[in-house]
Amino acid sequence: MQTEEIERLIKISRERPLLPESYIPWQQEPRAEDIFLPEILTSLHGLDIYDTLTPTQKIELGRHELVQVIASYAWGECLFCLFMTRYILTLPLADVRHRFLLRELIEEFRHQEMFGQAINKLGGEPIPQSRLHKFFGEFSNKYLPADYLFMGSISVELVTDVYGNYARKSPGVYPVIRKMFDLHNIEEARHILFTRALLKEYAAKAGYIKRTLYSYVILFNILFVRTMYVKKKIFERTGIQNPDRVYKMASKNFKQKFAETCLGDIIEFVDSWRGFNRATRWAWRRILKAKV
Ligand SMILES: [Fe+2]
Ligand SMILES: [Fe+2]
Numbered sequence: 001m002q003t004e005e006i007e008r009l010i011k012i013s014r015e016r017p018l019l020p021e022s023y024i025p026w027q028q029e030p031r032a033e034d035i036f037l038p039e040i041l042t043s044l045h046g047l048d049i050y051d052t053l054t055p056t057q058k059i060e061l062g063r064h065e066l067v068q069v070i071a072s073y074a075w076g077e078c079l080f081c082l083f084m085t086r087y088i089l090t091l092p093l094a095d096v097r098h099r100f101l102l103r104e105l106i107e108e109f110r111h112q113e114m115f116g117q118a119i120n121k122l123g124g125e126p127i128p129q130s131r132l133h134k135f136f137g138e139f140s141n142k143y144l145p146a147d148y149l150f151m152g153s154i155s156v157e158l159v160t161d162v163y164g165n166y167a168r169k170s171p172g173v174y175p176v177i178r179k180m181f182d183l184h185n186i187e188e189a190r191h192i193l194f195t196r197a198l199l200k201e202y203a204a205k206a207g208y209i210k211r212t213l214y215s216y217v218i219l220f221n222i223l224f225v226r227t228m229y230v231k232k233k234i235f236e237r238t239g240i241q242n243p244d245r246v247y248k249m250a251s252k253n254f255k256q257k258f259a260e261t262c263l264g265d266i267i268e269f270v271d272s273w274r275g276f277n278r279a280t281r282w283a284w285r286r287i288l289k290a291k292v
Contacts (some may be wrong), residue, residue, distance in 0.1 A: 060237070154192065
């Protein structure tokens with residue numbers, strides 16, 4: 001990415017900051033008819049069992065699953081900030097990338113605070129990450145080289161962007177949540193632009209093996225995200241019968257739905273630097289059900 005282009009992104013971030021304090025109508029309480037997560041993104045939508053739920057159960061399912069999504073974002077961004085604070089130390093202060101990443105950090109910290117506040121507003125009780133998630137999250141954050149971590153971050157950004165876009169476009173969504181996603185999408189669009197360009201440079205220099213490794217890092221990051229949202233406890237909380245059985249059905253349904261709705265942009269990105277090859281394509285198909 002050209003220096004002038006990054007300077008332009010820095011300028012927008014400085015001159016047109018979106019502050020969650022004033023941008024989001026925190027004072028508005030949810031109305032009885034407000035939904036929290038667009039139905040299509042809930043884990044049970046599309047299954048017969050979904051039609052047997054009462055309207056309140058449907059809303060509650062969306063509320064709990066959305067809380068899970070937001071809490072996972074906040075945790076992922078917190079980990080990414082840890083990495084970025086280490087990474088910018090390797091770049092001189094005057095370097096345009098250093099200055100851009102400082103803006104990104106400022107925005108990411110604001111996002112985390114906003115996510116916490118939104119969870120509070122929803123009366124949410126996020127279910128903590130599993131031990132495996134914690135281990136992989138912290139381990140990779142500490143030990144993977146920068147290019148791999150940026151690959152991971154863009155995969156999460158591109159996938160979660162889909163959630164934001166659905167929420168922004170669904171008219172019945174609780175305004176606090178709609179504006180939260182609005183703000184997040186606008187600022188993340190700049191991060192994605194920067195990271196995408198940075199990674200194009202890395203990928204252009206990468207040979208077959210490195211591109212294969214990049215592709216796997218992205219794949220595992222997506223798998224990581226996908227397995228954080230659907231939780232058995234949520235079905236218990238919503239008073240759904242047979243939570244064990246429903247959990248299994250929901251996980252399977254969500255896997256399919258996720259493949260159909262969330263992977264378009266990331267597939268296009270990986271394809272742009274020939275990240276699908278004989279060693280990776282089968283895994284994308286089998287593990288993520290991606291059409292590649
Ligand atoms: Fe963010
Ligand atoms: Fe970001």
